[in-house]
Amino acid sequence: MSIASHFPNAPDSARLWVFALARELSPAERALVTRELDAFVGEWKSHGTPVRGSYDVLENRFVLIVGYVGDGVSGCSTDSMVRVMKALRQEHKIDGFDRTLVFFRDATGAACAVSRDEFQKMVEAGVVGDDTVVFDPTIQTVGDLRGGRFETTFARAWHATAFVR
Numbered sequence: 001m002s003i004a005s006h007f008p009n010a011p012d013s014a015r016l017w018v019f020a021l022a023r024e025l026s027p028a029e030r031a032l033v034t035r036e037l038d039a040f041v042g043e044w045k046s047h048g049t050p051v052r053g054s055y056d057v058l059e060n061r062f063v064l065i066v067g068y069v070g071d072g073v074s075g076c077s078t079d080s081m082v083r084v085m086k087a088l089r090q091e092h093k094i095d096g097f098d099r100t101l102v103f104f105r106d107a108t109g110a111a112c113a114v115s116r117d118e119f120q121k122m123v124e125a126g127v128v129g130d131d132t133v134v135f136d137p138t139i140q141t142v143g144d145l146r147g148g149r150f151e152t153t154f155a156r157a158w159h160a161t162a163f164v165r
Contacts, residue, residue, distance in 0.1 A: 019096025
């Protein structure tokens with residue numbers, strides 16, 4: 001399925017949060033995340049107005065949550081969504097908050113995570129090159145996702161300026 005087909009009912013301006021996981025979810029963990037997020041997005045509100053929210057789990061490694069409402073998703077409603085993800089971390093060790101990891105596709109095409117130091121060593125050794133596919137979990141809108149800024153090449157991502165060759 002193409003990334004462009006995700007969240008077909010959301011406008012490009014819809015807010016997007018990416019929770020990148022250090023390890024892939026097991027089938028039981030994926031079912032748990034699905035149950036928790038189904039319950040959450042069904043009741044999600046921003047200042048009493050229902051948030052048009054949805055989510056997807058990509059490659060059992062990335063949890064993407066979208067929320068939009070006419071005047072924007074409020075800070076309190078964002079906090080409520082973050083609390084759901086923090087509860088998954090605390091109670092089930094499903095951690096999408098580790099910003100020290102770098103996500104990329106290895107030679108087999110699998111989505112992987114390594115520390116920044118390890119990624120730097122891979123860049124220096126030539127294992128990572130301009131065409132290596134990397135993921136940018138810092139994107140903030142559905143338009144960013146559709147525009148190819150989530151999964152892109154090393155040369156086109158912030159990675160090229162952050163990691164020295």
